[in-house]
Amino acid sequence: MLVTWKYRPRNTFIQRLDPRTRLIFMFSIILALTVPEIWDFRIILPLFFLSLTLYLMARIEWKDVRRVWIFIFILVIFIVGLNGLLSGRGGPSSVTNLPSPVLFNVPIKIPFTDIGWDVPITVSKTWFALTQITRMFTMTLLAIPIPYTIDPNIYGTAFRRMGASDKVSFTMDLAFRFLPTFARDFIITMDAQRARGYEIEKLNGGIPERLRKLAPFIIPVVMQSTVTGEEVIDAMDLRAFGTAPRTWLKQLTYALRDYFILGLGFAIFVACCVLKWGFGFGGYFVPEFFSNWILGL
Amino acid sequence: MTQPPLLVENLTFKYRTRPELAIENVSFELKQGELLLIAGSSGCGKTTLARCINGLIPRSYRGELSGKALLYGKEISSLEIPEMAQIVGTLLQDPERQIVASNVYNEIAFGPENLGLPHDEIIMRVDQAMKRLNIEYLRERETFNLSGGEKQKVALAGVLTMNPSILLLDEPLASLDPASAHEALQAFRSLADEGKTVILVEHRVEDALQIKPDRLLYMEAGKIKYLGGIDKLPTEIDHTQVKLPAPWVVQRVKTLDKVEETARSHKSAERGEPLVVFEDVDFRYGDDYPLILQNVNLTINRGDLIAVLGPNGAGKSTLVKHAIGLLKPTRGRVLVEGKDTREMSVAQIARVLGYVFQSPTHMLYAPTVTEELEFGPKNLGFTPEDIKISVSESLVTVNLKGFDEYPPLGLSFGQQKRTTIAAVLAMRSKIMVMDEPTAGQDFANYTRFMDALCNTTNGKHSILTENFASTLFITHDLDLAVTYANRVLLFGDKHIVADGKPEDVLKDTEMLLKYRVRPTSLLQLNLDLFAKTGEFLPAESLTKFVS
Numbered sequence: 001m002l003v004t005w006k007y008r009p010r011n012t013f014i015q016r017l018d019p020r021t022r023l024i025f026m027f028s029i030i031l032a033l034t035v036p037e038i039w040d041f042r043i044i045l046p047l048f049f050l051s052l053t054l055y056l057m058a059r060i061e062w063k064d065v066r067r068v069w070i071f072i073f074i075l076v077i078f079i080v081g082l083n084g085l086l087s088g089r090g091g092p093s094s095v096t097n098l099p100s101p102v103l104f105n106v107p108i109k110i111p112f113t114d115i116g117w118d119v120p121i122t123v124s125k126t127w128f129a130l131t132q133i134t135r136m137f138t139m140t141l142l143a144i145p146i147p148y149t150i151d152p153n154i155y156g157t158a159f160r161r162m163g164a165s166d167k168v169s170f171t172m173d174l175a176f177r178f179l180p181t182f183a184r185d186f187i188i189t190m191d192a193q194r195a196r197g198y199e200i201e202k203l204n205g206g207i208p209e210r211l212r213k214l215a216p217f218i219i220p221v222v223m224q225s226t227v228t229g230e231e232v233i234d235a236m237d238l239r240a241f242g243t244a245p246r247t248w249l250k251q252l253t254y255a256l257r258d259y260f261i262l263g264l265g266f267a268i269f270v271a272c273c274v275l276k277w278g279f280g281f282g283g284y285f286v287p288e289f290f291s292n293w294i295l296g297l
Numbered sequence: 298m299t300q301p302p303l304l305v306e307n308l309t310f311k312y313r314t315r316p317e318l319a320i321e322n323v324s325f326e327l328k329q330g331e332l333l334l335i336a337g338s339s340g341c342g343k344t345t346l347a348r349c350i351n352g353l354i355p356r357s358y359r360g361e362l363s364g365k366a367l368l369y370g371k372e373i374s375s376l377e378i379p380e381m382a383q384i385v386g387t388l389l390q391d392p393e394r395q396i397v398a399s400n401v402y403n404e405i406a407f408g409p410e411n412l413g414l415p416h417d418e419i420i421m422r423v424d425q426a427m428k429r430l431n432i433e434y435l436r437e438r439e440t441f442n443l444s445g446g447e448k449q450k451v452a453l454a455g456v457l458t459m460n461p462s463i464l465l466l467d468e469p470l471a472s473l474d475p476a477s478a479h480e481a482l483q484a485f486r487s488l489a490d491e492g493k494t495v496i497l498v499e500h501r502v503e504d505a506l507q508i509k510p511d512r513l514l515y516m517e518a519g520k521i522k523y524l525g526g527i528d529k530l531p532t533e534i535d536h537t538q539v540k541l542p543a544p545w546v547v548q549r550v551k552t553l554d555k556v557e558e559t560a561r562s563h564k565s566a567e568r569g570e571p572l573v574v575f576e577d578v579d580f581r582y583g584d585d586y587p588l589i590l591q592n593v594n595l596t597i598n599r600g601d602l603i604a605v606l607g608p609n610g611a612g613k614s615t616l617v618k619h620a621i622g623l624l625k626p627t628r629g630r631v632l633v634e635g636k637d638t639r640e641m642s643v644a645q646i647a648r649v650l651g652y653v654f655q656s657p658t659h660m661l662y663a664p665t666v667t668e669e670l671e672f673g674p675k676n677l678g679f680t681p682e683d684i685k686i687s688v689s690e691s692l693v694t695v696n697l698k699g700f701d702e703y704p705p706l707g708l709s710f711g712q713q714k715r716t717t718i719a720a721v722l723a724m725r726s727k728i729m730v731m732d733e734p735t736a737g738q739d740f741a742n743y744t745r746f747m748d749a750l751c752n753t754t755n756g757k758h759s760i761l762t763e764n765f766a767s768t769l770f771i772t773h774d775l776d777l778a779v780t781y782a783n784r785v786l787l788f789g790d791k792h793i794v795a796d797g798k799p800e801d802v803l804k805d806t807e808m809l810l811k812y813r814v815r816p817t818s819l820l821q822l823n824l825d826l827f828a829k830t831g832e833f834l835p836a837e838s839l840t841k842f843v844s
Contacts, residue, residue, distance in 0.1 A: 063583070063585075152399040152400070152439075153398070153399055153400045153403050174397075177399065185659065188654070188656070188659045189659045189660075191618070191623045191643075191654075192654045192659045192660045193660070194623070194643040194644060194647075195621050195623065195643060195647055195651070195652040195654070195721075196647060196660070196672060196673040196676060196720065196721070196724065197644045197647045197648070197673055197676030197677045197724065198644070198672070198676050199642065199644045199676075215662055216662045216663075216672060217662075218662075219662035220658060220659050220660060220661060220662050223658055223661075223662075223706060224658050224659060227658055231389075231394040231395075232397055233357070234353060234357060234389075234394070235389070235394060235395045235396070235397050236397055236411075237353070237356065237357065237378060238351060238353070238382060238387050238395075239382055239407055239408035239411055239455065239456075239459060240378050240379040240381075240382040240383075240408060240411045240412055240459070241407075241411045242411070243377065243378050243379045243411065243412075244379060244411065244412060244413040245413050246410055246411055246413060247409070247410045247412075247413050247414055247415070247416060247419060248410065249402075249403070249406050249410060249416060249419055249420070250403075
């Protein structure tokens, strides 16, 4: 059986918004940053604060999202940030193409060989890493509150009313519940195998050997997910899902506040496109204050 | 002439992945408003037959199908799914497998929504179904937070809104506490009385007999062994294969003159030293969450055969997870052989206490049953010779000999469950803890392994069972407690409300009913004969005390 995220009703402006508004606004910001390839901190920073404001307005308790934020921090800072800092890739080519003062070199060496090289950390790469992190957080600040603040009963309806087909809408409904279900199965399986003397923390050997030893843990989790998937399909088949155009009982209606937020999202997207493509504003550059500050350190 | 709701003629099916026939030459016919009980052991073909009736075979499960299965004269395989779903409503064994929506109202409305019915029609059907099952109070609840009994009722309401004329109920009582099972059965009976044709596939035959099914279809190895009225059951059905009401068993044993042969008695173990001690234990999942355990004090001693009874969602599993160290108390402490579980790893505790989880799919991973059983002993550092002996004896104990090289995940649910019991058995822990060991099991199989674990069969000791110091099982099956326990814990209201000998705890009918435990015919017969027996006994053993 699929479980849901830790949703609870809160009397907030954010929760009073139509779920479609929330989703469309989030996609507007993501598209505004990615389609015209905005890398200018003067655009990114206001959007970051706008996302942060909306996040805080959702009034989600820290204990509910602590684990998710830890995961996001690791992902964004260590993977995205470190990648930007070391390689400078994943963004505009100007990050690596532009001549930029080298701050220091990071020696990289392939273990058990004599092969190695120095990776230069430049001012440009450093600024790029910071920009990339801010850009990612701007998007995640809008995404994280969604499962905690949108009633799980209206995911499907929201997508259907946005024009998706019955099948796609219900698939999205199920997909939203897949992750918390996976997490639950993960914990139960871990407990079941620990009760058989299995200690994941004591795995040893090389990577292939460790992967092999993870089988008692990975296989039941994957199997459980597969079985759950099959069960859901059977249960839906037995109640005639997908055989006729579906009636969706839940109704959604836009209010004035929804039109305001939708308008804001649309305006941001259009503004970013116009600034970038019309005026050439919004591309990547290293601001002078940052160069001066970091080189003066 | 009016066509019968269901006509099955020489139905045979073989799954693509299995060498043997799952069902063979099955033939029967059902009348409108008839209630048919289908019973049989694990893997006897009951579920396959159910899948042939609801159309999942051949649509979702591929294989070789021959013979006829007609719904109102139409071949099932020729019917479109929406048509099919409005004729046969299926309630699956585990309501968790059936529920797809996240809230009760959406779940009940799911079928009619899929049929594209108008809003008003859907709302009317949902309201009617909720009223019919008295679950209006659940309307806004999240489905995953419901108790087992509530989930089953919601799943049934979801089926009823499709307005089927045939109800196919596949072991609907498996996860229900006795009171919830009783309520569900009453609902099935009244649906049949209202003219719906009801097919009840159920292991809990004695429970199902309470609502007086019109006929019983008993299957063995894919074939019909008996099809007829329930009045002939005491003579037609082997009471060692199907759990019959205690007076029927007594009558049958007397008729067959097997009184001495079938007599069993409890292992009358002396209570020894304490193995697990709960001291003033409170537990909650977080600061904002309600208490699940409150002031629990319990000592499990050597020689205890403990049955834990109580309603769905009372916290029984939470209690035993403290003993294995998977959960730590928020107040108080749990000691395993004198050591605080906070200072021990789960793996260390596993040497003392083996815990069989409720769901087999959370445990099974290995390519063969043998490798699955070797996993625990290997983790605990057994020698290869000891592993071999443990695995072999465990397989015999749970009646899985011959399945050594089968992939565990390819076995039936009942066989998977027995594999998990064997996997923990092979670890030779001192205490065996089982969560609903009989769920999805047929009577013959669970009697076999419970006899071995609780050592009730005189003289038959094994290296595994001799090693056990104590057994604890959580169950909804009161007769399991009557037959195998020498101590009963009644759990409710977050703590142990009664703890004592079965005859002391189970004689208080009022208290049992308060905690959703319904007295059975076996309990009643034992209470009636207690002056003569001096202990609780299985039905066969009571025969010699019945004049």
